[in-house]
Amino acid sequence: MRAGPLVVALLAATAVAIYASPLTDVLVWKLGSRGDGLGRGEGLDLTVSGTGIPGSVEAWGTPAPASLTRRQEQLLEFREENAFKDNLALFWLPNEWRAAMPPYVQSWLRNWIMVAILYYVLGGVWVYYTYYAFGSQLFKPGEIPSLGAQLEQMKVASISMPLYAMLPAFNEFAIEKGWTRTYSRVSDVGLPMYVVYFFTYMLSVEFFVYWAHRLLHEIKPGYKWLHYIHHKYNKEHTLSPFAGLAFHPIDGMLQACPYTFMLWFVPMHLLTHELLLFATGIWTNNIHDNIDGKVPPVMGAYYHTIHHTMYNKNYGHYFTFVDRLFGTLLTPEDYRAMIAERKVAKET
Ligand SMILES: [Zn+2]
Numbered sequence: 001m002r003a004g005p006l007v008v009a010l011l012a013a014t015a016v017a018i019y020a021s022p023l024t025d026v027l028v029w030k031l032g033s034r035g036d037g038l039g040r041g042e043g044l045d046l047t048v049s050g051t052g053i054p055g056s057v058e059a060w061g062t063p064a065p066a067s068l069t070r071r072q073e074q075l076l077e078f079r080e081e082n083a084f085k086d087n088l089a090l091f092w093l094p095n096e097w098r099a100a101m102p103p104y105v106q107s108w109l110r111n112w113i114m115v116a117i118l119y120y121v122l123g124g125v126w127v128y129y130t131y132y133a134f135g136s137q138l139f140k141p142g143e144i145p146s147l148g149a150q151l152e153q154m155k156v157a158s159i160s161m162p163l164y165a166m167l168p169a170f171n172e173f174a175i176e177k178g179w180t181r182t183y184s185r186v187s188d189v190g191l192p193m194y195v196v197y198f199f200t201y202m203l204s205v206e207f208f209v210y211w212a213h214r215l216l217h218e219i220k221p222g223y224k225w226l227h228y229i230h231h232k233y234n235k236e237h238t239l240s241p242f243a244g245l246a247f248h249p250i251d252g253m254l255q256a257c258p259y260t261f262m263l264w265f266v267p268m269h270l271l272t273h274e275l276l277l278f279a280t281g282i283w284t285n286n287i288h289d290n291i292d293g294k295v296p297p298v299m300g301a302y303y304h305t306i307h308h309t310m311y312n313k314n315y316g317h318y319f320t321f322v323d324r325l326f327g328t329l330l331t332p333e334d335y336r337a338m339i340a341e342r343k344v345a346k347e348t
């Protein structure tokens with residue numbers, strides 16, 4: 001019941017990303033040039049051999065000279081978008097401090113703040129509505145996770161968050177350097193190719209998240225030293241949305257890194273990529289809330305609860321098809337039938 005609106009929200013976010021290109025053109029150029037992009041304009045080297053472009057553009061907040069190649073313009077646009085986000089999230093820091101912070105430190109701090117806000121605000125609202133406001137309708141007595149379990153999950157997640165934030169900070173660094181195949185405007189590739197790249201990227205991410213997760217189970221030290229921390233919550237009623245980021249930091253980064261390394265192989269629109277990271281933050285909260293979420297082929301919360309209780313089933317990220325392909329899918333219907341059979345066998 002909840003996965004349906006979420007899928008709609010994801011599709012809406014994708015549609016927004018498609019149409020956001022002109023919007024970001026307006027917002028980022030205008031607001032970005034007003035913001036000073038503290039610390040991000042220094043040493044901007046746009047030299048590309050053979051172009052004869054001077055080594056740096058000092059007033060980088062103003063529109064780029066017409067003689068820049070499209071790739072050079074993109075590098076400027078990446079920096080402007082990131083400076084725009086810095087200005088939004090780090091406005092409270094004294095200017096001298098920000099000017100002294102390298103861009104990747106600003107990215108890291110901003111990502112840490114944003115992931116913490118998303119986790120606590122969304123998790124808090126989710127927990128309030130599912131367990132407290134509507135808890136008596138959604139759960140039987142005793143099925144709501146204890147406050148102690150939730151607090152412990154918050155502790156694990158909060159310790160890991162500053163380390164998680166290093167991954168998107170690294171993404172931004174690599175994107176600004178021009179190492180990835182990321183592009184800044186939908187018009188760079190055209191709408192049909194935007195859609196093709198989007199699905200290629202998502203299919204690849206789905207595949208590699210599945211395998212990262214499965215290998216964390218199947219390679220014993222990976223499970224014992226890393227993934228076990230997340231599987232400590234292996235009973236249905238110990239899971240809560242706050243378990244969504246309760247991982248060993250290396251485990252969390254390993255499972256998220258397909259979002260990073262696929263940028264080297266598949267051209268991705270920057271804003272869409274960022275919205276996907278945001279959507280993943282919401283998704284990981286959602287699949288740990290214990291509610292009976294099952295809208296195949298979406299890997300809803302019930303599938304993930306089965307993953308926690310059964311250990312070697314349902315490794316997938318958003319969808320069920322990779323588990324189906326590799327024979328690890330256990331649907332809620334089959335799970336319930338299995339439990340009922342076991343009960344009968346025990347009684348006889
Ligand atoms: Zn697992």
Ligand SMILES: [Zn+2]
Pocket residue numbers: 230288304308
């Ligand atoms: Zn989990």
